[in-house]
Amino acid sequence: MTILLIGATGKVGRRVAARLDDLGVPTRQAGRKSAPPFDWTDDATWPAVLDGARTAFVVPYDAAPVTRPFIDTAIGSGVERIVLLSGRGVDVPDYLPAHLMEDNAHIDGEAALRSAAVDWTILRPGWFAQNFSEGFFRDAVLAGDLRLPAGDGAASFVDVDDIAAVAVAALTDDRHVGQTYELSGPRALTMTEVAAEISAATGRDVRYTRLEHDDLVRELVDEGWPEADADVYASLIGPIRRGIDAYLSDGVERALGRPARDFRDVVRDAAAAGAWS
Ligand SMILES: NC(=O)c1ccc[n+]([C@@H]2O[C@H](COP(=O)([O-])OP(=O)(O)OC[C@H]3O[C@@H](n4cnc5c(N)ncnc54)[C@H](OP(=O)(O)O)[C@@H]3O)[C@@H](O)[C@H]2O)c1
Incomplete structure (x- = not known):
């Protein structure tokens, strides 16, 4: 029973792959550099990775709503179970500015999966704790200054290992x-x-600098980002500033029967593993 993993090289996918490997479950890890390759932007690459798969984990392509045609192709190829990574906020109408809610890959992908003739499970994580150790906030941690338009808002950061554990449960x-x-x-x-948790775990001096949305856009443009991309990035922080990502969700407990791991433990483990060395 080989499980197809789309997005297998990413933060979530590689943890799902490792957990399935530990369980002795064979996987086909598909990405642009796998053999055969899988590219979301080239549907001619899809049938080869789907061939023979009955179960798939899908990390979607955020840049375009292509999960729907992929699900159709997968079902046509014999896939019977799909576990889809989505995100919290997809059912909150003003979670992001209207132009970012239109053609949203997660919203369309969820809708497609719910109505598909396949067994499905949807994972909606909030902000990843590992964004600070492996993702788009890591450079800011290394620079000692988290410069973000997050105001005094909070987020209930989730351990990506918990996401992977729930994914594996749903796949198996x-x-x-x-x-x-x-x-x-x-x-x-x-x-x-x-910033205080990361400083305590690493011995680094990391601080938080409150920016306005437009200040961050200007800083990123000065670094060479296209303005539209900088605006999207800054807009993603908006829900934290507005306090709508602070609520707690019970999915880890419901799926796994144990509490979710705390940010402090994630940061301690990341520091011990040399994430910021
Ligand atoms: N970060 C957060 O706080 C957060 C919160 C909630 C939801 N999410 C969602 O989580 C997902 C990201 O998961 P992640 O952090 O595990 O991803 P990631 O670490 O950014 O990795 C991206 C994965 O997508 C693959 N990929 C990128 N472009 C591709 C293409 N054109 N064709 C095929 N594969 C492609 C990459 O594979 P190759 O490079 O090997 O091709 C890689 O495996 C997104 O959908 C995001 O919206 C993130």
């Missing part, structure tokens, strides 16, 4: 079919608290 256990799991950590932290 029928009890999770038809479930939508919203996933968060056990407490919300402001960026000031995040």
Whole structure:
């Protein structure tokens, strides 16, 4: 029973792959550099990775709503179970500015999966704790200054290992079919608290500087970002500033029967693993 992993090289996918490997479950890890290759932007690459797969984990392509045609192709190829990574906020109408809610890959992908003739589970994580150690905030941590338009808002950062554990449960256990799991950590932290936790775990001096949305856009444009991309990035922080990402979700507990891991533990483990060395 080989499980197809789309997005297998990313933060979530590689943890799902490792957990399935530990369980002795064979995987086909698909990406632009795999053999055969898989590219979201080239549907001619899809059938080869789907061939023979009955179960798939899908990390979608955020830049375009292509999950729907992929699901259709997958079902046509014989896939019977899909576990889809989505995100919290997809069901909150003003979570992001209107132009970012239109043609949104997660919103369209969820709708496509819910109406598809396939067993499905949807994972809706909030902000990843590992954004600070592996993702788009890592450089700011290394520079000692988290410069973000997050105001004094908080987010209930989730451990990506918890997301992967829920994904593996859903891929391997029928009890999770038809479930939508919203996933968060056990407490919300402001960026000031995040900086303090990382400083304590690493011995680095990391601070938080409150920016306005337009200030961050200007700084990123000065670094060479296209203005539209900088605006999208800054807009993603808006829900933290507005306090709508601070709530706690019970998906980890519901799916796994244990509490979600705390940001402090994630940061301690990342520091021990040399994430900021
Ligand atoms: N970061 C957060 O706080 C957060 C919160 C909630 C939801 N999410 C969602 O989580 C997802 C990101 O997951 P992640 O952090 O695990 O991803 P990631 O670390 O950014 O990795 C991206 C993955 O997508 C693959 N990929 C990128 N472009 C591709 C293409 N054109 N064709 C095929 N594969 C492609 C990459 O594979 P190759 O490079 O090997 O091709 C890689 O495996 C997004 O959908 C995001 O919206 C993120």
